[in-house]
Amino acid sequence: MGEGPGEGVWPGEWVSARLGVALHDGERPVGAGLADLVGLAVRRNPRRAHLLVSAVLGKHVPTDPRLVYGSGLLLGELVRRCLGGAAPSDAEHEHAEYGALLGEALRGRPGAAADLCDLLRERREPVDAVVLGYAETATALGHSVADALGGACYLHSTRRPVAGFGTYGGFEEEHSHATSHLLLPGDPALFDRDVPLVLVDDELSTGRTVINTIAALHAVRPRERYVVASLVDLRGDGDRAAIEAFAARLGARIDVVSLAMGRVALPEDVLDAGQALVAGLEDRSGRPLAVEAGPFGVARADLGWPEGLPDGGRHGFLPEHRERLDEALAAMAGRVAAHLPEHASRILVLGFEELMYTPLRLAGALADGLPGDVDVRYSTTTRSPVLAVDDPGYAIRTRLTFPSHDDPADGPGERYAYNVAPGADPSRAFDAIVLVIDDTADTPALAEGLLAQLRGLAPTVLATVPSHRRAGPEPLYGPAFGSYPAEDVAWLLKDLSAVRLEAPTEEREAAVQAGRAHYAESLPVEYQPSPGYQELFHKALDASAERLAYAAGVITEMILAARGRDAVPVSLARAGTPVGILVRRWARFAHGLDLPHYAISIVRGRGIDEVALAHIAARHDPARVMFVDGWTGKGAITRELAGALDGHAAATGRRFPADLAVLADPGRCTHLFGTRDDFLIPSACLNSTVSGLVSRTVLNRDLIGPGDFHGAKFYAELAAADVSAVFLDAVCARFEDVAERVAKDLPGLLAADRAPDWSGWEAVRRIAGAYGIDDLNLVKPGVGETTRVLLRRVPWKVLARAGAGAELAHIRLLAAERGVPVEEVDPEMIPYACVGLIHPRFGQGAAQ
Known part of the structure; x- marks a missing residue:
């Protein structure tokens, strides 16, 4: 293994002896057998007892970074040949040369891993492909395969939803402890091209994950050619037949390449035996090490990260990004080296979960730049729970356990760093540790958890890489957009004021009913009320202002009871916006609270604005959000909201509660309402002139791009007829009159049966x-x-x-x-x- 090739003990013997797990070689495409490339450990996972621990991945075992990178490049070279990028006459000679260098590197020959990297990085004709790596284990491996292809665009799956990035697809990894994978490309068009798709993972056990992945992506964008690349291929005959049959059903070609092939022989009772083994040892040799903070210090190294360069492939990594990183690596490694202890001879560069490629390349550059007798190793932290046993015949010798520190979508939990602590063998200790994380993970929990433990082992250098973020759209505020004061509402909308979107009413109706257009693609001509109608509006407002104030007070108190004092009202534009402002003003009047308030678009039949939800989630806890509307009719928007939020949660892992608070609920389809009477809410009497001079929302694909908010217009020319402030002021003026009644009625209202019956x-x-x-x-x-x-x-x-x-x-x-x-x-x-x-x-x- 990467930790100690000279020990003479295969780091799988311990598991093999106790569980009867055995490795059997098949073909050796590059001369390496399974035991050369993997050791064994025992999982804390009821689905699979054993874990193959790679000698060339750098995930769980600190390994020469050039061996890790060279192995990935070699796997990429096999992909290149499969796709026709190598001349047949050269293949046999190169095959033997690569295999010989890999074997020497695995045996620990100094310089062999660097020679392998140098040979594989020679300029070749680039291959145009899309490469997809699996999170979290294979993110750097997928990067390396894409590097070998030269012209490939790279993307890895992720378990971290990111604000501003829409989901391209998702799939399941059935045997994993954490199964949901998201694909969040910054520019989906780069990956939605008619070129081969290469899927990269560290091991191919049954192929079910590959089938799940290809099925999900083929449904979005069918392709003729897929290549599956893995370090080891352990499929049985039935598994191979399943992929062949699947490819035939798709009408596509699916090839598989790997560095080694074979199978893992498992006794029938291996799951039960594995669980019993874990239970028996977890309290002894398997327990987390108690590493206390200090006595060593932490130095922060400013990498000088190139502006705009992605930190990895979570949102896509292109050939030009690779070139920029290559150019900057030596200088960044030099900045890290300046913080290392003067006589450090054994250094670990520790990456962070999915952030594997940047630490790997940085570790390689550090090894290249330091004297040859300095041993630089690379590994990363992980989510995977594995039993640790401090024995040379076992692949996971020690385990550090610490709390997650990057606000993960699935909530806080344990994370692990394996083989970082020396255990009983002091020769395994590191003189310095370089921890490389992204800025999302640079939190107080990092300092109190992992960083504190690393300080107990060695002087530590912390290098933070900026997470790649989309420069998303910004909210609109009055008076530049809309007539409401800026503090009343942030409109999460795109300003379409300069675009002519209005169409004659009968023309719009004919197009909508005939299915030629969607109602949200255009706007009706704004109705301008007659003097008589305006008089009716003012009479209605005068008659109903107190009733509206009471209803606004009731739903605000219910929102605060449900969401707390840091509630975030989000109104459904535009009918909900005046109500959201009333909620905000009541919270300030009754409780001195200054609640944030957003207005976002929801379109029946097309869902809620996902970009707006991402904007809110990046700034607030989604659990604190309460959606607000004016009233219910038959409940179509209530249903649309619930369905859209379920879809959003499934795609991103972010769960927004689907509660809807309204002034009036005559449709009886929500439990948060001021009244269920069907009465006149004066803000319904008019269009934009009682809604901040803002139009209905627009979702027109010609105007709204993937990263845009839904749109709307600001009718500044109607300012003379604007009664938006008149409406709000009239209702707010009655707050004092109804406050005592709201407080008196609230306990009974909260205790009453308010369940919707959809009558x-x-x-x-x-x-x-x-x-x-x-x-x-x-x-x-x-x-x-x-x-x-x-x-x-x-x-x-x-x-x-x-x-x-x-x-x-x-x-x-x-x-x-x-x-x-x-x-x-x-x-x-x-x-x-x-x-x-x-x-x-x-x-x-x-x-x-």
């Missing part, structure tokens, strides 16, 4: 049936939704509950202005004050 949805189905409407999207229940129909759709008729009085005065006026009949219906027919029916003459069945 509004059933009512819509009844109405649709009674009026011969096949598409429920053409039925808009409630005062707010009916108002919208009259303002910006093509209305057919209005159903008004018999006995509804002044609260429908604006509905009757709008209907009269547009020549729309108002039909009085029995209160048993509808649980709403009114229902608007969109004209079905353009054809039914098209989702709005």
Whole structure:
């Protein structure tokens, strides 16, 4: 193994003797057998008892970084040959030369690993391919394979969701202790090309993970050619047949290359025996080492990391990035060397979980730059729990255990560094340790955990690499965008004010119902109210302001009860935005809180703005978010929100609660409401002129790119008609009048059964049936939704509950202005004050 090739003991003998695990060689493509490349350890994992511990990966065993890199380049050379990048006449000679150098490096011959790297890095004709490495173990190995191909774009999977990066795909690694993999390319187009896809992992055991991966990616972007590259190939005949059959079903070619082939023979009871072995030893030789902080110090080394250079392949690493890193390595290694103890002769460069490639290349440059008698080794921390036994015949001799320190998506947990502490053999001790992390992981938990333990072993140098981040869009604020004060709301929207998006109402309706367009791709012409209608708005506001203040107070108190004093209201633009501002103002009025408030877009049928969610998640705990809207109709947006957030959680690992707080819930589809009465909320009476002069949100692929927020327009030209502040001020003026009643009623309201029963949805189905409407999207229940129909759709008729009085005065006026009949219906027919029916003459069945 990389730790001590001269010890003469295979670091798998201990496991083989106790569990009966045996390695059997198959083909030797480069002359190395399985026992040359792997040792054995015992997992703390109920799915698989044994762990193959690579001698050339540098994950668990400190290894010469040039052996690690050279092995990856050699695997890449096999891929290059498979893809036709090597002349057949050269292959046999080169094959023997590479294999000989690898064998010498494994046996510890000084300079052999460096010679292997130098030989494999000679300039060759580049091969255009996409290379995908598996997190976390194979991230540097995949990088190295891509380096060998020259022209390849590289991406590795990740278990860390990152704000601002959309998910290209994901897949499962069935035997792993942590299975979910995300693909987060910064530019999906670079990876969505008609070139071969190379999948790189450290071992190929059954091929199920490969099948899962290719199936997921082929569904997104079919390809004709796949190559699977692994250090060792342990598949049985059945596993090989499964991949061949899978390739035939896809109509694609799948090749497999590896440095060594064979199989692992396992007794039938190996899982039970392995668990028993772990249980028996965990409290003794397997327990974490108690390494205390000090007496050594920590020095921080400024690497001088090139600006804009990605720290690795999490979001993509291109040939030009490789060239920039190559140019900068020697200088960065020199900056690290300046902090090392003067007479250090045994140095460890320790990487961090998925951040393997940068520490590997830095370790190689450090080894190249220091005198030849200085032994530089490389390994990384890991999530994988493995039993440690301090025996030369066992691959994992010692284990440091420490808490995670990078705010992982799956929550805090244990992390490990193997073979870093010397154990019982002082010759294994390091004179200095260089810890290389990304800045996301440079946290107080690092200092208190891993770094404190390293300080107990050797002088430590900490080198921090900037995590690659997308320069995402910034929020919009009034008065530059919208008429609300900047402190009231941050609009997570793209400004489309200069774009002509309005279309005649009947033209839009025809396109939507015919399926030629989506309603969010354009905007209706803004309705400008008549003097009589404006008078009705002010009368309605005066009559309902106290009722609205009470409802705003109730839902704010419920939000604070559910989310705490650091709640984050996120309103669904645009109807939810005035309500979100009222929530924010009540929190300040009643509790002195200054809550952040965002407005984001959700589009029925297309989901919520993922870029906006990423922006919020980068700044706040998603568990503190409460989504806010004005009212419910039949509950379509409530359902859309829940479905969109489930999808977001599955893709990113970030879980936003799907609760929706509204002033009025006549649809009975949420438990967070001020009232379930269907009454006039004056902000529904108008369009942008009561919503900060901001349009409906727009999701038009011609205008909204992958990294953009959804869009909207600011109608600054309508400022003379703007009553947005009038509405808010009128309601806020009543806060004092209702505060005592809110406080008195709140305990009972919180204790009451407020579960949704979705009776509004059933009512819509009844109405649709009674009026011969096949598409429920053409039925808009409630005062707010009916108002919208009259303002910006093509209305057919209005159903008004018999006995509804002044609260429908604006509905009757709008209907009269547009020549729309108002039909009085029995209160048993509808649980709403009114229902608007969109004209079905353009054809039914098209989702709005």
